[in-house]
Amino acid sequence: MRLNPPYLHGAFLALNAMSDAYFLGDGPDCIRAKGEQIHGRHDLFSTLMSCKGEHRIHYTGLSVFNIAQNLEKEIAAGLERIAARPACGAVFMGSVPMCTIAGTDYERIVREVFAGAFKPAFVVPPQIGLAGDWLDGYSAVLEVMACGMDLEPAAPGPERVAVVGYMMGRNEGDHRGNIRELERILRALDLEPVSTWLSGGNYESLRAVRRAGTIIAFGHGRKAAGILAERLGVRLIEAELPFGLAATKRFVEDLGLKFGKQAEADAFIRKELGEVVPALEWVVPHAFLGRRFAYAGDPHYAAAFAEMIEDLGGEITGMILMGGGRHLTEVSRASLSARPRAVFEPMQNAVERDWLGLSRREVDVLVATTMAVEFIRPRTSWLEFGYPSDYTHFLKDEPFLGFRGALGFYSRLANEVTRGFCMDWMTPEEMQSQSKAVSENLLSDGTCRRPE
Structure with a gap:
């Protein structure tokens, strides 16, 4: 298994990241279990699950015991029940690989059920x-919407922009703050943000992309952005994520x-x-200069x-x-x-x-997801970042x-670096070894022997 x-x-x-999107998966109950790994664990504000x-x-319950049966009527009935819910704004159908190879024609079933649109x-x-x-998986959802979404009536404006391909990792303040920061940057350039794919809004807010005269594409949805730009006949700008001061400066200059x-x-x-640079004056020499960081x-x-x-x-x-890497x-x-020591999706072993056991001698701070932290079990400071982030x-x-986001992220990093100064990361064996080394070099007057 790869990490x-x-x-x-x-x-x-x-x-x-779409508040009124519903899903029916053809497969066993492990489909819902995957949703539970997001709801209430990674994202405290997720609405994928409900206590009511x-x-x-949703899932069909298909398993190895009934996979040979024709369950198309049950799938169609499930789609109809989901679509009938008042809170449902859009329906998505999918399957796990075990069910996909059974050859069920999901496209036909969906066409027939939703013939009335x-x-x-x-x-x-x-x-x-x-x-x-x-x-x-994330980009596939954006792409299928870009291909099939009703974009009429289109009314692109020259200074209206849509951002397509933002990874809305969760509905918490880090990503909500990012959406507002992106919009603040665009408005500072006298541009009107009309839609962000994705942003935590409803399906209709995504249809507002039809008002954009320019689509700004980020890496998590470049193909979807290209499809939308072609369908709407508008300009496409491929941009880098404004993550960090230098990248944000380039992003704003390019726009x-x-x-x-x-x-x-x-x-x-x-x-x-x-506003930002003076705030870094103290932390640069104390928390960053000469410090070592790793990323996962x-x-x-x-x-x-x-x-x-x-x-x-x-x-x-x-x-x-x-x-x-693709x-x-x-x-x-x-x-x-x-x-050095950089690898794409390595094997878990x-x-x-x-x-395993990444130590303070190797790195001052590990910036990583929950999945990586639990595999590495670091014996140094670590900062949780990305999907999943179950503990932060x-x-x-x-x-x-953005600029403000960079300052906030630097602040988090600096706190982890300095927190590590007062923590003892040594194992009992390392502490015993260090104590032995000190005692062996201790002179009768209480001072240590100078190295030769």
Whole structure:
């Protein structure tokens, strides 16, 4: 097994980021269990599950005992029941690989059930073998909507923009804050944000993309962004995530150039840096200069994270990239692969062999997901970041994108570095060895023997 969340986890993160999206999965109850790994664990504000039984994730119950039976009528009836719920704004149908190979024609069933078009409905493409991962699942949901969404009446405006391909990891303050920070940046350039795919809003808020004259594409949904731009006949701008001061500066400068808003962009950058940079004056020499950091998480954030650390004088000692290298551009993939101790979606036994018990002698702070932390079991400071983050939650807006988000993220990192100064990370065996070494070099007057 690779250290990389599975396909349905990503698909469910996308559904979790649409408040009125419902899902019927052809398969056993493990489908709902995947939703439970998001609801109330990774995302305290998730609505995928309901204590009243009004779940947004449903399953057919197909198993090895009845997979040879024709259950098309039961599937159709399940879709009709879900669509009839007043809170349902859109229906998604999918399956686990075991059921996919049975050959059920989900596309035909969905067409027949929703022939009257009383609710929008989509079939999430199945995972192909064991090759797909969580990033494939997330982007697949965006792509199927981009292809099948009703975009009439389209009314694109020249300064209206839509952001497509943002990974809305959860409905908590970190990601809610990111959405507001992205919108704040766009408005500072006199642009009107009309829709963000995805943002935690309802299905209708995503249809507002039809009002955009430009689509800004992020890495988690570049294909969907391209499909929408082609369908609407509007401009497509491929952008990097504004993660960190340097990346945010490039993001704003690029938009300023392409929209003819260079003056607004320059003014905004000067104002933001004037507020953020002085706040870093103390922490740079104490918490970052010469400190060592490791990363285990979403590959889309990896290069920008390394830039953030190295710009402040820190060092990246290793990276576990939890996603296939195919999700990045060839240049980004090659650049990350060239870094020491960097690997895409490694096997779990390799992580245990090479990273287990990561110590303070090797790294000052590990920035990682819950999944990575639980495999590595670090004996040094660690900061939870990305999916899943079961132990760290944000009840109020605390973005990590944009200039303000960069300052907040630096603050979290600095706290973990300095917290490590007063913690004893040594095992009992290491403490005994150190005590023995000190006693062997202790002279009669209480001082230590000078090294020869």
